[in-house]
Amino acid sequence: MALGAVLFDCDGVLVDSEIVGLEDSAEFLRSKGFSWSPEDLIRLFTGKRDDRFKAELLDAYAGLLGRAPSTEEANCLYEGLIEARRANRHKMLPVTGAVEMMAAVAAAGVPRAVASSSQQVHLDSKIDRFGFRPYVGEHVYSAQYVEHGKPAPDIFLSAAERLGVAPDSCIVIEDSPFGVEAGVAAGMQVWGFIGGGHCLEGHAKRLLAAGALRIHVSHFALQQELFSVIKEH
Ligand SMILES: [Mg+2]
Structure with missing residues (x-):
């Protein structure tokens, strides 16, 4: 070529x-009822743009709750996860x-x-x-x-x-x-x-x-x- x-x-x-903050992210998600390991997070979300990542995350959350999350619940989950990663940015x-x-x-x-x-x-x-x-x-x-x-x-x-x-x-x-x-x-x-x-x-x-x-x-x-x-x- x-x-x-x-x-x-x-x-x-x-x-x-991609590896940074994975443990904290998985732990935060566990506190919300998810059972994803850091490896699952890599497989599910690596390389995706925010909009798609967020949509798939909230879909999974709805599956977990058995209903659509409220706006507040959705924001709390998404922002919490972003924060878990951001707190590790220095690494x-x-x-x-x-x-x-x-x-x-x-x-x-x-x-x-x-x-x-x-x-x-x-x-x-x-x-x-x-x-x-x-x-x-x-x-x-x-x-x-x-x-x-x-x-x-x-x-x-x-x-x-x-x-x-x-x-x-x-x-x-x-x-x-x-x-x-x-x-x-x-x-x-x-x-x-x-x-x-x-x-x-x-x-x-x-x-x-x-x-x-x-x-x-x-x-x-x-x-x-x-x-x-x-x-x-
Ligand atoms: Mg990449």
């Missing part, structure tokens, strides 16, 4: 955020080797962007805080501004358009099945990444089943593979 751009997911690829770290990988891709002059389900304000804060900004500049795109979140292709198509490259010339790096599906739906080549702390046994299989072409266990491996594609051109 002629490489037009590399599009990176943020959470679970660049920043090891967030970049995925090992992610900044170095991005710097190398930037030095090679390959067009690149971050395309994430995270809200723009949180996304920008992670990109700045962990040192990615010099290598991605303003090409940091949130699914907040497109019609449909992942697994719809909107965010990746929008990122390709902003970079001025054809979708089928893009490689997407994703850690969640929904993100992989989104990249495939955009007509892009998707590489699965399982170097995040939340990637448990069977994760690679799930990414391959969602349409990932290959799997990388670390940024070192990803960087090598990216450069073998870059050198072909």
Whole structure:
């Protein structure tokens, strides 16, 4: 393929955020009657935009209560869960080797962007805080501004358009099945990444089943593979 751009997911690829606050989240949910483990939370919600995450959470809550939750109950559940994660934000770290990988891709002059389900304000804060900004500049795109979140292709198509490259010339790096599906739906080549702390046994299989072409266990491996594609051109 002629490489037009590399599009990176943020959470679970660049920043090891998916694992942060999981225990507290599961504990909070247990206090509300749920019996989800941290692993269940990863499987159910990783890579989803807020609106979808919230809708699925409230559906499950309704199932648990045997009726629709009141607005107050719904807000209390959702806000409480967000708070459980937010309280752990200081524990967030970049995925090992992610900044170095991005710097190398930037030095090679390959067009690149971050395309994430995270809200723009949180996304920008992670990109700045962990040192990615010099290598991605303003090409940091949130699914907040497109019609449909992942697994719809909107965010990746929008990122390709902003970079001025054809979708089928893009490689997407994703850690969640929904993100992989989104990249495939955009007509892009998707590489699965399982170097995040939340990637448990069977994760690679799930990414391959969602349409990932290959799997990388670390940024070192990803960087090598990216450069073998870059050198072909
Ligand atoms: Mg992700």
